[in-house]
Amino acid sequence: MIEFIDVEKKYPNGVQALHSINLKIDQGEYVAVIGLSGAGKSTLIRCINRMHDITGGKLIVNGTEVATLKGKEIRSFRRGIGMIFQSFNLVTRTTVIKNVLVVNVPEMPLWRKIFGIFSRQDKLAALSALDQVGILDKAFSRVDQLSGGQQQRVALARTIAQNPAIILADEPVASLDPVTAKQVMDDFKKINQEMNISVIMNIHHVELALEYADRIIGIYDGEIIFDGKSSEVTDPVLDKIYGKNRTELTEEVTEYVR
Numbered sequence: 456m457i458e459f460i461d462v463e464k465k466y467p468n469g470v471q472a473l474h475s476i477n478l479k480i481d482q483g484e485y486v487a488v489i490g491l492s493g494a495g496k497s498t499l500i501r502c503i504n505r506m507h508d509i510t511g512g513k514l515i516v517n518g519t520e521v522a523t524l525k526g527k528e529i530r531s532f533r534r535g536i537g538m539i540f541q542s543f544n545l546v547t548r549t550t551v552i553k554n555v556l557v558v559n560v561p562e563m564p565l566w567r568k569i570f571g572i573f574s575r576q577d578k579l580a581a582l583s584a585l586d587q588v589g590i591l592d593k594a595f596s597r598v599d600q601l602s603g604g605q606q607q608r609v610a611l612a613r614t615i616a617q618n619p620a621i622i623l624a625d626e627p628v629a630s631l632d633p634v635t636a637k638q639v640m641d642d643f644k645k646i647n648q649e650m651n652i653s654v655i656m657n658i659h660h661v662e663l664a665l666e667y668a669d670r671i672i673g674i675y676d677g678e679i680i681f682d683g684k685s686s687e688v689t690d691p692v693l694d695k696i697y698g699k700n701r702t703e704l705t706e707e708v709t710e711y712v713r
Contacts, residue, residue, distance in 0.1 A: 538622075555584055603630060
C-alpha cells in the first residue's frame with residue numbers, strides 16, 4: 456500500500472509543488488493522475504520512489520517510510536518499484552534483450568558486470584517479459600530498429616523483469632500516435648490485472664485515463680481536488696480540475712466524457 460500523510464513538496468527555487476497531500480493506494484489498483492501541465496502530477500509520482508524527496512509529512516510505501524531510507528536501502532527499495540518514462544530510456548544501439556537484462560546488473564557480482572555475463576534464469580525472465588508485452592520476436596533486434604510503441608514495450612518488459620509490486624508511469628504514451636498509445640495502454644492493463652501490480656500513471660490524455668484506469672486522481676495547483684472512480688468523472692469535475700484552461704482538452708475528449 457502507498458500512503459501519503461500531509462505530504463508537502465517545495466523545490467529549492469521556492470515553488471510549492473504539493474500541498475498537504477493525503478492519499479491511499481492499495482495493492483493492485485490502476486490509478487491515473489490527471490491535471491494541467493505543472494499541476495504536480497509528475498512530482499506526486501516521483502516522490503513514491505524517491506526520485507524527489509518530500510519536504511513535509513510522511514510517505515509510506517509497503518510499510519516503509521520512504522524519507523528514512525539511506526544509501527543501499529534506497530536502491531533496494533527502488534528494486535520493487537518500476538518506472539516508465541515518456542522518453543523510453545533505452546540504449547538504442549544494442550539489442551532488445553540486453554536492454555531488458557540490464558535490470559539485473561545492480562545485483563550481479565562484479566566479474567559478471569565486467570564481462571556482461573547473465574544467468575540462464577535472467578535470460579529466461581527477460582524473454583518471458585518480452586513475451587508478455589507481445590514483442591518476443593524482437594528480442595535480438597536492435598532497439599533503434601523498432602517503432603516508438605515497440606520501444607515503450609521494451610521499457611515495460613524491462614520493468615516486468617524487475618518483478619516490481621508497483622509500476623510508476625510518467626506520461627508513457629505522450630509521444631505515441633493514438634493507435635499505438637492504446638496498444639501500450641492495453642499492455643499496462645493486462646499487467647495490472649494478471650500480475651496484480653499497482654499502476655500509478657501520470658497521463659495527459661484524459662480519454663485514455665478514463666478508459667483504462669479504475670481510479671482517477673485530479674490535481675490542480677499541487678492539491679488533490681478529485682479522487683474517485685473513472686465513471687464518476689463528469690464535465691463539472693473536469694472543469695474543476697482544468698479550470699479556465701479546459702480548452703487544453705480536445706473536442707474528442709469532451710465528447711468522450713459526455
